[in-house]
Amino acid sequence: MDDAVLAAMARWPGVPEVYDWLRLDRRGRWRLKGERIDHAGLHDFICRNYAADAAGRHFVQNGPQRVFVRLDYTPWILRIGDGGLTTHCGTPFDAPDAAFIDEEGAVLVSNRRGEIGLIDDRDLPAVLDRLMSLDGEPADPEALANIDRQPLQLLLDRLTLPVRTLRRAEVARRFPFDPNPLPPD
Incomplete structure (x- = not known):
């Protein structure tokens, strides 16, 4: 500060x-x-x-x-750049450890600090190009629809992140944050 x-x-x-x-x-x-x-x-x-x-x-x-x-969703909004992920504040989103796709097709990334960020929708084409099967083949629509049965990975800079599904309603509980703080009673 x-x-x-x-x-x-x-x-x-x-x-x-x-x-x-x-x-x-x-x-x-x-x-x-x-x-x-x-x-x-x-x-x-x-x-x-x-x-x-x-x-x-x-x-x-x-x-x-x-x-x-x-x-509106997560505490951090992420953009994909040459050096990795950057937050909406222009700071690096360090130590990413997993990626998630929600039921609406939004892509989120977590880091080792327990933070979660939403990939800006303008970067979704770049994300789709980096989604791969475990054998390195580009993910096809069928694989995207069956992530729970056909694991995928996200290639991000020099990292390979596992991709899982995560329901939007679970995000704030799993990565504890309050999306709508209210005044005390």
Whole structure:
């Protein structure tokens, strides 16, 4: 977090938290009350001060005020680049260890830290090109429909990730995060 944010937190404790103002969409765009944030400086500030609490609620620390983020799917939105996966904040998504496909065809990747990210749908053609059978053959539609019976792997940079199915309703429980933080009663 920014030093100025940390100083403000120490100086003004007890500032009320904010809910249902900030959202992260499935393409990694921040939205404030539904409007997309296009200002590069504000985007960078949000990313530098984006974190999660012990309950898995993601937030942006805005000075002394904590602004909780509603997640359209996962806490991280991932893009595929030459050097591997990058988050919507432009940071590496290090140590990927598995890939998942949900019932809608969305592709997710987990890492060794227990984090989960959704591959941006604009990168799905690149993902399809990297999905292989265990014997190295490109995955065909039948293999994609039968992942539980015909294991697949995702070739990502120099890594080979096992691919499994995962229902969307299970994602937040398996990789503990709260997609819609609510104020306490």
